[in-house]
Amino acid sequence: MDPGDVEYEPVSVKAVLVEMKDTAELLIDLAYSAVLHGSDEVAAEVLELEERMDVLQLQARMSLLMAARNPEDAEKLAPVLGVVGATEKISDAAGDIAKIVLEDIGVPEAMRTAIPEAVETVVRAQVAPGSEYVGASLGGLNLETETGVRMIALRRAGEWIVNPDRDTTFAADDVVLLRGTEMGLSTVYEAVTGDVYEPPDPVDSTIDDLERAVDSIVLMKNMSELAVDLAYGSILFDSEGVAAEVVELEAEVDALKSRFEAWVLRAAGRVEDPITLRGLVHLASATEVISDAALEISEGVLRGLDTHPVVAAAVEESDEVIVRVDVTVGSPLADASLGDLKVKTETGMRVIAVRRDDGDWVISPGPETTVFVDDVLIAKGTRDGAARLAELAGGDESAA
Structure with missing residues (x-):
């Protein structure tokens, strides 16, 4: 859809903001995944979503002006216009x-x-009529x-259906991400499409210490996602404490960007064609835009x-809620x-x-991450799951 063709029509600002928030979070995830895995198909879906975001932000602005x-x-x-504008910046950066x-x-x-094994792959698949x-x-x-x-x-x-739930069904010709x-994708991809999943062949690196660059990209992705989640969380909780964490994360992303750019410049002197690294500079700049937004x-x-x-x-009613819980003395998690x-x-919540x-922060903790008394968990998931997590942590969902 061409955003220029959008005309004013009465819409719920809250509903538009809900969709903008969920779409922005998905865009960050997909954009970085496209770069890490070199996927043209996933990158193309990012641009499809970015077009949808253009329409949403116009609808939101017109409704707010009215x-x-x-x-x-x-x-x-x-301030609502400010949130709309910042969300649009995230979308543009993802694009x-x-x-x-x-x-x-x-x-x-x-x-x-060079991607660590713990980093999962994102693939695009179209549902075959005979699936x-x-x-x-x-x-x-x-x-x-x-x-x-x-x-x-x-x-x-x-x-688009963002964050589909257990009642979401597959239909022929659906495009699913x-x-x-x-290993798991191989089975599901074949069941969905009828075709064999064939990941790209590995390529030997000609760049020393490429693993460090990939680790930095994964960390930038995780920190940017967390900053956006906490930003919306600060609105939901009306919490200066959570907002202050966004300030800290933004500063850390800036520092990480500087170190990453230094790595790219050093690597450029050791490769035959430095132009092959140009995209990494773009990536660093886009990451800073996301954290600033x-x-x-x-x-x-x-x-x-x-x-x-x-x-x-809008934040409270989005597909996934963001909660912050304190781990207290006597909690099973301690x-x-x-x-x-x-x-x-057990809870349906992802501790992010x-x-x-x-x-200190543990970004994107894994199953092996140990939790201690007085730790603060930031998690995403369903409202029912949030209540179960709060009970498990021994504390209440908190605004800090």
Whole structure:
């Protein structure tokens, strides 16, 4: 759809903001995955989503302008426009990252070979009319539990379903985005498409220490995602404490960007064609834009402005809620690993970060991550899951 063709029509600002938030989070995930795995197909889906975001931001702006009837209204709605603008910046940055792949701006072909095993792959698959999954729901298939593969989005007749739930069904010609290990993806991809999943052949690296660059990209991705999550969380909780964490993360992303750029410049002197590294410079710049946009989202909270009810409601009603829970004395989690207690399986919540009592962060913790008393868990998932996690942690969902 051409954003220039969008005309004003009455829409729920809250509903638009919900979709913008969920789409922005998905865009970051897909854009970095496209670069890490060198996937033109996933990168193309990023640009499809970016077009959808252009339409959403225009709808949001028009509705907000129509709602402002006097200076008092304008004052209250100005921070909402700020959130819309920041979310659009995230979308544009994700599109820039995707173009690194689609326009062959320049990334090492061997990058995929250097990806740590813990980093899952994202693939695009189109549901074949004869697929055994047609008509089946995610819950009925028990897809993630049985295969380790999660459907992160679905596009049907041009309409997106972001964060599909257990009631979401497969239909012929759906385009689905799947995340998981290559072993699990192989099984699901073949069941969905009828074709054999063939990952790209590994490429030997001609660049010394490429693993460090890949680790940095993975860390930038994780920190950018966390900054955006916390920014929306600061609005939901109306918490200056959570917003302050966004400030800290933005500073850490800036420092990481500087170190990454230094690595690229040093590596350029050791490769035959430095142009092959140009895309990595673009990636670093886009990462900074995302973290800056996260800071803009939480700026109203940092300035002590009241969060507009429509924004708070939109964050609360999005497909995934963000919660912050304190691990208290006597909690089953204390001195145990996330894997030991099967936190994700038992609660349905994904712990996306752990903040230690001394202020240090564990970004994207794994099953082996041990949790201690006074740790703060940042998690995403369903509302029911949030309640179960709070009970397990022994504390309440908190605004800090």
